[in-house]
Amino acid sequence: MTGLLLINVLMMLAWGAVSGSFSEVNLAFGFVLGFGALYLIREQVGTAAYYQRFSKACGLAVLFVYELVLSAWRVAMIVLQPKIELQPGIIALPLTVDRDFEITMLANLITLTPGTLSVDVSEDRKTLYIHCIDVPDPQATIDDIKNGFERKILEVFR
Structure with missing residues (x-):
């Protein structure tokens, strides 16, 4: 996978050299061409897994944008209420991901969505603590994260 990404980047740079322009748009076009x-x-050099992983990474990006818009809407509705009644709390999310970069990615995706903030990871790296602005049902929030971001991260990186 990493080797194919490197080949794709080298093809992008070669396109920039051949076309005589290293602008962002031209390099992006070179990446797409590569x-x-x-x-x-793909069948001759065995790159099918590269495209499967890329499509799963795109699925993770789409899920993040969806969750970003949805949570921004929820926070906006909370702020616009005349009387704000919240149930803030810190939840403990048991982690299935165990690699450092997977935990970091999950924590960052959670933090980047409005209304949630990754607070800490346990010493044994099996629990992620998350502060939520409104968490009436902690288990439903845990299930949403496990079936959303965590599942998609596992699909992309394993």
């Missing part, structure tokens, strides 16, 4: 070229020869 991606397409690798796609055309």
Whole structure:
């Protein structure tokens, strides 16, 4: 996987050199061209897993944007209420992810969505503590994170 990404980046840089422009747009176009070229020869060089992982990474990005918009809407509705009645709390999320970068990615995705903040990871790296602005049902929140972000992270990186 990493080797194919490196090849794709090298093809992007080669495109920039051939076209004579290293602008962001031109390099992005070169990356897309390299991606397409690798796609055309995927069966000959065994790059099918690269595209499966890329599509799963795109699914994670789409889920993040969806959750970002949804949580921003929820926070906006909370703020616009004349009388704010919240049940804030810190929940303990048991982790399935165990690699440092997976835990970091999960914590960052949670923190970047409005209304939640990753507070700490336990010493044994099996629990992530999350502060939620409104958490009437802690188990439902835990299930949402486990079935959303955590599941998608596992799909992308394993």
